[in-house]
Amino acid sequence: MSGLSTSIADLARTPLVVALGLILALLVLGELLSPGFASASQIMRLLIVASILGVVAAGQNLVILGGREGIDLSVGGVVSLSAVIAGNMMQGSDAGIIPAILACLATGAFFGLLNGLGVTLLRIPPLIMTLGMLGVLQGLLVVVRSGIPSGLAAPGLARFVTQPFLFGVPGMIWLWGAIGVLMALLLRRTLFGYRVYAIGSNETAARMAGVPADLIRVSLFVFSGMFAAVAGFCIIGYSGSSFSNVGAQYMLASIIAVVLGGTPLSGGKGGYTGTMAGAVLLILLQSILTTLNIEEAGRQFAFGATLLVLMLFYGRGKALRG
Amino acid sequence: MSLPSHAMPHQRSVFERFPFIPALGILAVLLLLNGIAEPNSMSFGAITGLTKTYLALMFLAVAQSLVVFSSDIDLSVGAILSLVNVVVVVLIERLGGGADAVLLSCLVGVLVGTLAGVFNGFVVVGLRLQPIVATFATGIVFTGLALWVLPVAGMPVPQSFWRTYGGRICDIPFVFYVVAALGLLIWLTVRTKYIIQLMAVGDNRLAAYQSGLPVTRIRIKAFALCGMLSAVAALCIIGDTASGDPVVGNAMTLYSVAAVVLGGTALSGGSGSMLGSAIGALIIGLINSFVFFAGVSSEWQNFAQGVAVLVALMAGVLITRRISK
Numbered sequence: 001m002s003g004l005s006t007s008i009a010d011l012a013r014t015p016l017v018v019a020l021g022l023i024l025a026l027l028v029l030g031e032l033l034s035p036g037f038a039s040a041s042q043i044m045r046l047l048i049v050a051s052i053l054g055v056v057a058a059g060q061n062l063v064i065l066g067g068r069e070g071i072d073l074s075v076g077g078v079v080s081l082s083a084v085i086a087g088n089m090m091q092g093s094d095a096g097i098i099p100a101i102l103a104c105l106a107t108g109a110f111f112g113l114l115n116g117l118g119v120t121l122l123r124i125p126p127l128i129m130t131l132g133m134l135g136v137l138q139g140l141l142v143v144v145r146s147g148i149p150s151g152l153a154a155p156g157l158a159r160f161v162t163q164p165f166l167f168g169v170p171g172m173i174w175l176w177g178a179i180g181v182l183m184a185l186l187l188r189r190t191l192f193g194y195r196v197y198a199i200g201s202n203e204t205a206a207r208m209a210g211v212p213a214d215l216i217r218v219s220l221f222v223f224s225g226m227f228a229a230v231a232g233f234c235i236i237g238y239s240g241s242s243f244s245n246v247g248a249q250y251m252l253a254s255i256i257a258v259v260l261g262g263t264p265l266s267g268g269k270g271g272y273t274g275t276m277a278g279a280v281l282l283i284l285l286q287s288i289l290t291t292l293n294i295e296e297a298g299r300q301f302a303f304g305a306t307l308l309v310l311m312l313f314y315g316r317g318k319a320l321r322g
Numbered sequence: 323m324s325l326p327s328h329a330m331p332h333q334r335s336v337f338e339r340f341p342f343i344p345a346l347g348i349l350a351v352l353l354l355l356n357g358i359a360e361p362n363s364m365s366f367g368a369i370t371g372l373t374k375t376y377l378a379l380m381f382l383a384v385a386q387s388l389v390v391f392s393s394d395i396d397l398s399v400g401a402i403l404s405l406v407n408v409v410v411v412v413l414i415e416r417l418g419g420g421a422d423a424v425l426l427s428c429l430v431g432v433l434v435g436t437l438a439g440v441f442n443g444f445v446v447v448g449l450r451l452q453p454i455v456a457t458f459a460t461g462i463v464f465t466g467l468a469l470w471v472l473p474v475a476g477m478p479v480p481q482s483f484w485r486t487y488g489g490r491i492c493d494i495p496f497v498f499y500v501v502a503a504l505g506l507l508i509w510l511t512v513r514t515k516y517i518i519q520l521m522a523v524g525d526n527r528l529a530a531y532q533s534g535l536p537v538t539r540i541r542i543k544a545f546a547l548c549g550m551l552s553a554v555a556a557l558c559i560i561g562d563t564a565s566g567d568p569v570v571g572n573a574m575t576l577y578s579v580a581a582v583v584l585g586g587t588a589l590s591g592g593s594g595s596m597l598g599s600a601i602g603a604l605i606i607g608l609i610n611s612f613v614f615f616a617g618v619s620s621e622w623q624n625f626a627q628g629v630a631v632l633v634a635l636m637a638g639v640l641i642t643r644r645i646s647k
Contacts, residue, residue: 118636122636122639122640123639123643124635124639124640125589125590125639127579127589128579128580128583128635128636128639129635129636131576131580131635132580132628132631132632132635134628135580135628135631135632136625136628136629136632138624139622139627139628140625140628141624142621142623142624142625143621143622143624143625252455252458255455256459259452259455264452265452265455295469295473296466296469296473297466297467297468297469297470297473298466298470299466300462300463300465300466301463301466301467301470302466303466304459304460304461304462304463304465304466305463307455307459307462308445308451308459308460308463311451311452311455311456311459312449312451318450320527320528320531320537
């Protein structure tokens with residue numbers, strides 16, 4: 001009997017369970033505040049927005065899991081840049097989809113590689129390396145945008161992101177689900193995944209056990225760049241055309257989604273399933289605040305305050321007096 | 323081969339004692355480059371203009387470095403700056419815009435900044451949340467408050483305010499007095515017992531706690547001082563822009579972190595230099611002006627600035643590490 005109650009208490013402390021519970025509570029709250037909030041079409045729309053954040057957060061999650069203060073502040077820059085590149089290459093034609101996605105992936109991988117090499121070869125702290133890279137990417141965004149008229153999404157991409165694709169669910173959400181499954185398999189069922197956790201929890205021990213820590217860490221940054229690129233590519237399918245610095249909002253939001261999903265910034269534990277819930281939670285919260293029809297000031301205030309309260313549920317630090 | 327400690331006491335090298343020396347070197351090179359690219363950029367007037375523009379970032383960087391010393395980080399400094407900016411501007415307007423109204427409003431502004439810092443300290447240290455995400459969240463709260471105080475940018479400040487900031491006293495530009503005051507503040511702060519305790523906390527929090535230091539109080543105080551100096555940065559911004567803007571500082575947060583790193587302070591805490599952070603802010607300013615004077619075409623300017631800042635950041639980290647080995 002007491003065994004059962006402790007296991008229930010443990011379960012209630014699992015970040016994923018907490019996040020799912022909060023999601024449910026927010027949905028109920030949203031429905032009460034504004035009937036129709038939790039309707040299927042609204043939830044679908046919400047999931048599309050969450051899926052874009054979720055894809056960025058997948059890369060962020062990997063980098064953070066790898067430890068050694070792993071963080072990627074440049075994801076927002078990659079999102080913006082690849083959105084513009086995608087728009088300029090598609091120019092509203094389906095024939096441009098394949099070249100555009102390839103160009104985006106190459107861009108993301110390239111900047112991820114630069115980040116990874118700076119962090120491993122030169123041992124620049126990730127926060128500094130990716131902060132500097134963000135500046136470079138924002139500069140590049142100005143270059144790429146000027147001269148070329150802002151591009152248009154291919155109709156096929158826009159349909160994939162926004163219109164029902166299979167069983168009434170848009171392709172974007174299927175894509176996110178597939179990424180979720182692949183991430184779970186990658187992290188829990190492959191040698192690569194074990195090694196990510198190994199370097200994240202104790203890099204010295206992992207190195208002694210023969211784990212090529214630098215190679216793994218570089219690939220985590222490359223993944224992060226590529227996931228951000230995919231998100232940028234999908235954003236233009238959602239919004240139709242590229243607009244200025246659309247990715248900026250994803251930088252810290254992706255980190256918050258990871259943290260709300262139960263992966264601490266110190267790395268080495270956690271996983272992507274929680275992050276997905278974290279992304280939904282974040283978007284849901286923003287959406288509720290939008291429906292409340294209060295002015296910008298109150299919305300920002302409430303958003304920040306709620307984030308603080310939510311963080312109290314997750315991984316608070318240890319007290320010094322142990 | 324290690325010698326007994328009494329035979330060869332640990333001598334701190336000049337670089338260890340003055341971690342800002344590499345930054346000073348980069349600053350000198352940039353001044354030279356600016357002078358070569360455009361001799362006029364080294365004129366007294368041009369230097370005054372540069373100082374006027376980047377004084378706020380200097381204060382913000384010094385503010386950030388205090389928190390970084392204790393191995394924390396404050397991503398809300400820009401939002402605090404914005405909040406203080408609008409509070410001061412609106413208060414001056416409400417109080418009638420006289421000289422005492424300006425002074426009183428500035429004092430209130432500094433108080434607001436300090437309170438915001440204390441709140442950050444409470445959230446990060448008291449509630450034990452991770453500083454990166456927690457101060458990002460408090461930053462959103464501060465932005466909300468700033469938007470509540472002044473929803474849209476625009477309210478002007480009385481002429482006396484920006485005339486003083488941009489003017490001269492005894493033929494010396496006012497901003498240089500502020501720079502001197504900042505220098506004096508740094509000079510005084512590094513001589514306090516507090517800064518040694520702060521470094522001890524940043525170097526090894528548990529060891530500091532076990533040796534009896536009031537770690538919680540020391541860290542919260544760092545956040546409070548950070549908020550206070552961010553408020554002073556807000557006053558500089560008002561002097562420069564002469565109006566209120568609820569999001570004026572938000573983009574400056576990441577620059578303050580960059581300036582700290584450029585100044586030779588490691589984000590891991592425990593060592594570093596406030597003077598270096600102020601120099602780091604000037605380095606960012608000089609990089610921007612050099613890219614401009616070097617004739618980079620306008621669409622490539624941001625890119626060139628970004629690359630130069632990244633290279634300077636990397637160089638700063640590598641040089642600092644080489645020296646501390």
